[in-house]
Amino acid sequence: xxxxxAIFLINLFMWGACFAQPGPIKTGENIAVTTTKYGKVRGYIxxxxxxxxxxxxxxxDRFMPPQSPDQWDDVKQCTIYGPQAMQGxxxxxQGQGDYNFGFQFEKEAMDEKECFVLNVWSKGLNDGKKxxxxxxxxxxxxxAGSANQLPFFDGRSLAEKxxxxxxxxxxxxxxxxxxxxxxxxGKYTExxxxxxxxxxAALQWVKANIENFGGDSNTVTINGQSGGGGKVSVLTAMxxxxxxxxxxxxxSGLSSIPDDESSKEFGLAFAAALGVNPRNADHLNDFTxxxxxxxxxxxxxxxxxSGSEIRGxxxxxxxxxxxxxxxxxxxxxxxxxxxxxxxxxxxxxxxYFNRAIITPQTIEEVKEKIGQRFGEDNVEKYINLYxxxxxxxxxxxxxxxFDTMFRNGVVKLANARSGSETAPVYTYMFTWQSPVxxxxxxxxxxxxxxxxFNNIALARTLxxxxxxxxxxxxxxxxxxxxxxxxxNPSCKELPAWExxxxxxxxxxxxDNECEVVMNHDxxxxxLINESGNRRGPFGPR
Numbered sequence: 001x002x003x004x005x006a007i008f009l010i011n012l013f014m015w016g017a018c019f020a021q022p023g024p025i026k027t028g029e030n031i032a033v034t035t036t037k038y039g040k041v042r043g044y045i046x047x048x049x050x051x052x053x054x055x056x057x058x059x060x061d062r063f064m065p066p067q068s069p070d071q072w073d074d075v076k077q078c079t080i081y082g083p084q085a086m087q088g089x090x091x092x093x094q095g096q097g098d099y100n101f102g103f104q105f106e107k108e109a110m111d112e113k114e115c116f117v118l119n120v121w122s123k124g125l126n127d128g129k130k131x132x133x134x135x136x137x138x139x140x141x142x143x144a145g146s147a148n149q150l151p152f153f154d155g156r157s158l159a160e161k162x163x164x165x166x167x168x169x170x171x172x173x174x175x176x177x178x179x180x181x182x183x184x185x186g187k188y189t190e191x192x193x194x195x196x197x198x199x200x201a202a203l204q205w206v207k208a209n210i211e212n213f214g215g216d217s218n219t220v221t222i223n224g225q226s227g228g229g230g231k232v233s234v235l236t237a238m239x240x241x242x243x244x245x246x247x248x249x250x251x252s253g254l255s256s257i258p259d260d261e262s263s264k265e266f267g268l269a270f271a272a273a274l275g276v277n278p279r280n281a282d283h284l285n286d287f288t289x290x291x292x293x294x295x296x297x298x299x300x301x302x303x304x305x306s307g308s309e310i311r312g313x314x315x316x317x318x319x320x321x322x323x324x325x326x327x328x329x330x331x332x333x334x335x336x337x338x339x340x341x342x343x344x345x346x347x348x349x350x351x352y353f354n355r356a357i358i359t360p361q362t363i364e365e366v367k368e369k370i371g372q373r374f375g376e377d378n379v380e381k382y383i384n385l386y387x388x389x390x391x392x393x394x395x396x397x398x399x400x401x402f403d404t405m406f407r408n409g410v411v412k413l414a415n416a417r418s419g420s421e422t423a424p425v426y427t428y429m430f431t432w433q434s435p436v437x438x439x440x441x442x443x444x445x446x447x448x449x450x451x452x453f454n455n456i457a458l459a460r461t462l463x464x465x466x467x468x469x470x471x472x473x474x475x476x477x478x479x480x481x482x483x484x485x486x487x488n489p490s491c492k493e494l495p496a497w498e499x500x501x502x503x504x505x506x507x508x509x510x511d512n513e514c515e516v517v518m519n520h521d522x523x524x525x526x527l528i529n530e531s532g533n534r535r536g537p538f539g540p541r
Contacts, residue, residue, distance in 0.1 A: 119168045176194070
């Protein structure tokens, strides 16, 4: 009885704490001031947590590698987020919809020159403590997004709960960040993987400055989701990033890296669409951003019409200098083989693109759709393998949204990274179902984000904001904090989390009842992959 009373009181305390009123904001000329290599910065204190927003970490001319930012003499005010990188449709009305309601994307200013900024949250400044550092790299593929595109990307909660230093970063994207223009020669010989070069510059800033923000420059974890997860995996393949981080977390992140020559060919086609060649390459500075984006579209069309299989060029490429290998393949490079990793994905990744699939259906309706995709002979086999993998999932429609695009990537990356005694790998699958909008979001792409940020109060439109959401957030954020601190996500809130191996395939299932399973969906993945449907049976094609 006493044990039950204690559990009740703990739950009551946690529930009450979720709705406690936040403390005061303190700001002023001499409040929250610290020093960087480039000058002093002033932030503010948010209920006991120091917050700095919009700190410059680099500068760069168009299509040029990043350089150190200019020095400044006065104390630079860093109390609001800086602009995001240039990108399409960021300011446009996106329309009504469950997806947009759930995520509540911010509409932000864009700037080509001023997007090299980062944000920091910490419990202390210049206090001699060496707090582990967590660097968040946003998603949006390689073309969109920002460090503050979602309300729950605020780092205050994690900094307070875990006593870690939280850093979030903006960097160049799409045309300006990932075109390969080395074919133009001259000063453009280093114009490749610029967005990734920016991220290395941000990590170099962390290395040089984070101790003044209460952090340990030798205990750094990089973490990203979706495109950010892809960027994290690519950073493990960059010699220039060696020693700048010790741990890495990849959430629903894939990275398809083309070969060197194809990216060069696309870059030259892009330049030709603008009338630019090696002799007049400086004219690239004369075009508007919109004209550059249009030239990229034209280049893709020209190559397609010529019979080329090259379809685009705004993404990372193995160039032999900045990126030297495919992070999903062995052998691992010496400079990153000791990086511990946490890798995972969501059960229903892209369910929000087809509400008709994830909303309740009868088993007969589900069987009909499975038969259309896999053939009538495989209907019962598919259902049996799904039920074997996820025996507690009683919703038939979830069989239609099981994702393998990212789940396959988790297994592939985990297999490539496993086997090191000094750098263990842990994997997870997030299956918690959001009740929002009749359950139409499910455990969709990005659903885990407010949980690991411990920011359910800032994501009620996505999670529903109920008791189960807060309890789940406590578990997941504790695991993330422990991994940042120790390289091991095990914590008292969860069952024992075993290290991943290709033989056993240990995977933590994140749901109201968490558990570790072994190779639970291996046969299901094999069935789907053998059919050629590597994006999952009913996801985007």
